[in-house]
Amino acid sequence: MQGVVYLGESRVEIRDFSQPEPGPGQVVIQSTIAGLCGSDLHKYHSSREWAQSRNGMISGHEPTGVVAAVGPGVEHPQVGDRVCVYHRLGCGHCMDCRSGNAAFCDEGSGAFGRTQDGSHADFMLTDARYCLPLPDDISFEVATQLACTAGTSFAALRKIPAHVGDALVVFGLGPVGLSGLLLGMSMGYRGIGIDTHPYRIELARKVGGGLVIDASRDDPLAAIADITGGQGVGGVLECSGSAVARRQATQVAHRAATVVYVGGGPEPDIAFSSGDIIAKDLTIRGNSVFTIASYYAAIDFLRSHSVPLEGIITHRFKIAEAVEAFALFDSGETGKVVFAWDE
Ligand SMILES: [Zn+2]
Numbered sequence: 050m051q052g053v054v055y056l057g058e059s060r061v062e063i064r065d066f067s068q069p070e071p072g073p074g075q076v077v078i079q080s081t082i083a084g085l086c087g088s089d090l091h092k093y094h095s096s097r098e099w100a101q102s103r104n105g106m107i108s109g110h111e112p113t114g115v116v117a118a119v120g121p122g123v124e125h126p127q128v129g130d131r132v133c134v135y136h137r138l139g140c141g142h143c144m145d146c147r148s149g150n151a152a153f154c155d156e157g158s159g160a161f162g163r164t165q166d167g168s169h170a171d172f173m174l175t176d177a178r179y180c181l182p183l184p185d186d187i188s189f190e191v192a193t194q195l196a197c198t199a200g201t202s203f204a205a206l207r208k209i210p211a212h213v214g215d216a217l218v219v220f221g222l223g224p225v226g227l228s229g230l231l232l233g234m235s236m237g238y239r240g241i242g243i244d245t246h247p248y249r250i251e252l253a254r255k256v257g258g259g260l261v262i263d264a265s266r267d268d269p270l271a272a273i274a275d276i277t278g279g280q281g282v283g284g285v286l287e288c289s290g291s292a293v294a295r296r297q298a299t300q301v302a303h304r305a306a307t308v309v310y311v312g313g314g315p316e317p318d319i320a321f322s323s324g325d326i327i328a329k330d331l332t333i334r335g336n337s338v339f340t341i342a343s344y345y346a347a348i349d350f351l352r353s354h355s356v357p358l359e360g361i362i363t364h365r366f367k368i369a370e371a372v373e374a375f376a377l378f379d380s381g382e383t384g385k386v387v388f389a390w391d392e
Pocket residue numbers: 085086087088110111197198
């Protein structure tokens with residue numbers, strides 16, 4: 050089988066691997082759709098030394114596919130089942146792991162594509178316990194997003210107490226933010242997206258149909274005051290990681306609103322106005338990835354709401370085209386990019 054390996058300094062290579070065999074408690078997935086993620090680009094840009102230290106580990110952490118083989122002792126899933134795979138890996142026996150929160154494992158969380166072979170390959174080996182059932186009416190294109198980006202934005206949105214008709218502002222319209230905007234609008238919010246990148250703004254307008262503010266031209270604070278009659282908004286997702294947006298996230302919030310910080314990154318921390326938080330009675334939350342329980346809730350939500358998440362995917366590549374796929378994704382002129390196999 051073929052798989053993608055980082056070489057460092059913005060290069061990847063396709064290599065031949067032997068097909069994995071499932072050991073006890075393990076499963077082999079035949080890949081169907083596997084997304085590329087912003088965090089894959091950090092690895093793509095890393096040094097040659099870092100890439101060499103991975104010893105040929107396969108990239109990718111947004112796996113979906115069909116179970117091709119199961120190891121001894123595995124009853125679920127079964128061969129032929131459609132699955133999405135939870136991308137963070139824990140010890141399996143601490144309280145967080147046993148509660149479906151492997152991302153917060155006491156012994157430190159691993160991940161596909163970071164601590165073991167990932168999903169940018171024809172087949173992927175996983176412990177059976179990370180396989181999440183994927184109903185027939187949810188596409189693999191949606192599932193690859195639930196494995197990471199949309200899974201994260203859904204979990205973040207659930208921290209905002211919903212008031213139908215309230216406005217929701219999403220700063221940063223990459224795959225996490227744009228999926229958050231689409232999901233939030235389906236939950237009943239009036240969606241307002243903010244970005245500065247022309248491609249992302251155009252894609253959000255095309256897919257979402259909500260209001261999108263170009264912060265490189267218009268002041269978001271003035272625009273939101275205008276849209277909400279000076280009231281501000283009830284919910285904010287900060288997905289950009291920009292220091293300016295982090296500050297504006299509390300400024301656009303109205304009284305008793307909830308602001309959820311999602312976007313990480315290297316920009317310096319900001320000083321909050323505690324006066325603003327107190328006077329406006331704000332709730333400030335953070336969100337890092339999501340739990341397995343949240344995946345099940347997202348599936349339930351998507352089965353009863355039509356959310357145009359497929360529209361976030363703008364480019365599909367074969368695994369043999371990995372060099373082109375990474376280069377195009379790195380250009381910033383894409384929505385979500387995926388590797389796709391014939392179903
Ligand atoms: Zn991801």
